[in-house]
Amino acid sequence: MEQMAALVRKNLVLILTLAVMLALFAAAASGMSQQDFVITLLRGLAVGALTFLVASGFSLIFGLLDVLNLAHGTLFMIGAYIGWTVYVRPDTFVDVLTPLALIISGFTLRDVWALLARRVPLSGMWGRVAPWLAIAPGALIGFGVMRGYPIASWSLENYAESPVTFSFLAGQGQRVIPAPAAFGDASPLMAFGGLILASMLVAFGMTLLRRGETLTGSRLTWRSFASFVALVIGGLVVFAVNEPLTAWLFALDTNWLFLIAVLVAVLSGMGLGALMEMTLIRPLYVRPIYQLMLTLGLSAIGIEMVRAIWGRPEFTMPKPALFAGSGAGCPAESLVLALQNSCSTMIFFGGRIRVYNEIFVPLVGLAVLIAVWLLLRRTRLGMIIRAGVQDREMVEALGINVRRVFTMVFALGVGLAALGGVLAAPSIGLSNTMGESFLLNALIALAVGGLTSYPGAAIGSLLVGMLQQFIIKYGQIGIVIPFTEIVFKPSPPLVPASTILLMVIILLILPNGLLGRKE
């Protein structure tokens, strides 16, 4: 009893704040019909779930690495575009696999490069120049090969072959396999050899750049050779079976294709995250301001790259068949019937809701919340992450390679953002600005919930999603100002403004957010 009283005394401000929020929520609920309330609630959950996927990754990265990754929103967007590519243009995806595997292959021989770097007697000016003598020709060879490498793609100039058109056709169920890209006069073997050579040169150059650091791994391991051989053989096999593989993907049920798209987007996000941490973020751990500038710059570069590859116009990603039907039995009367008939909508409390947006996305958000919570609480990696948030130096002194854990956490964080992106694509469509708006939502959610608190990220995201949807709904039905006849309809600009106002109020009352710790 005494403990309970002490707990209440300690968290009095938090309890009062939550009580006021609950009262406001009840007041907001009483101002609309039950049908409107339920639909608004579900929409809020959907936005909250997507915001959470960005916020949770951001929070994990900031909590352990102290890195404010301002490129997180852009990585969310890139996840969406990669997912779209796999889903709508699987032929492009298959074409990219071979060069990608060959480009990565050289980097897997890092033991060899480390050993060579130790044996090369370089000092002074040579020490500074030598890495670039390997990186520059490597990059040039790689660029030259990739310019002529045949990858079937869309056209940004020709509307009939633009992403917008391919999306529209896929949405109509017209999945025609475009003509495959071919090497023509160029020799595939030369291209493959060139890519492997380029990869080796760049990897060796980058190892030389890191000579100042301790180069671990003085022994050659079979694992690196095995990875190299597996990547090269894998890449060549994919090239050999390119056409049947493409045909198989095009013939695949869209539900399975969507699942593959989600997996590829998440894995690509994780790969990008790991690459970013190892090459760009790691040298700047001691310079937080530079880190901030770097991630801001990367965000701008990412947006421009997306514009260059997929173009500026917005387009949609068709929903998988399970959530796209509108025939007999739709809208369904229950979730079971909706799934049986593959309905895009269903009737819930008398109102019509979208199964993908308002049921599937929040469920995935909930699943991710539980999965990451279990990872943090029930696994050794989670234990290391929680310990690392408190004292990285001590974790390292226990014999744990903290750098590797940093890379894994960065990869996980970006993977979650990419998952958010690919899930958001069928719901809100793809645009060059989708990342910015979700990053802003996520930052507000984290400030509200507590910057490094994982449950805080979930609560903050939920609040942001709910508030936005309730304001949108009241924009339609209006709020009757008490004791007057005046009906106030919040305008659209009030939607983002309301979340910022929520953040300001919470931070004034609880400077560390709802569940944040005192820094």
Place this chain on the structure above:
Amino acid sequence: MTPILELRDIHTFIGQYHILQGVSFTAPHGAITALLGRNGAGKTTTLKTIMGLTPPRVGEIRFEGRRIDGKRPFEIAALGIGFVPEHRAIFRDLTVEENLKIAERKKGDYARKQEMIFSLFPDLKRLIHLRGANLSGGQQQMLAIARALVADNRLLLIDEPSEGLAPVVIEGLMGAIRQLTADSTVILVEQNFLVASQLAEHYVIIEEGRSVKSGRMQDLVNDRAAIHRYLGAA
């Protein structure tokens, strides 16, 4: 016999500050060696330098005859060196059990050492599910030492174990540290000369970043002039 640890003319910088300006000593197997000196002499930096947390710019560190300077802290720890830092540095959000489990280097280390750890520190068994933040100073210190015992460490670096603890708690800790030498060698940084002299067989005095005197502890205990000169105690 090769000493378990050997430092040769170690120079360490923290930022622009030249903290260690020539520390050399050897630590024999299976004994406790105390690093003594006034506040700010460089004792803690010496332990951190051995651990790779503040790497040396000049000099050599050998563990069991093998050079370890230039290696990263996790690699040094993996060779069999445990570190109990000043102010304990236990993980406050982790439970006692998690604080111990995180120190596993091989799967099953904790299960294997559980009995030995709880026989040394019986209190920890009772507190096993409590969060680190809820432990008293003495319990945190026990946990910090216990954590270093989970993996098979042949050398333990213990920094100021008695700091801020009540005399009765210090008594218990001293007993536990003494028992550690059955399996490991201990390098101990201790400000309390009485505690250090009762625990250690050997000593090294560090003054202004340099090792200035070393030998058997018994000889130092009998050398009141040296104690007064280097440690300010009589």
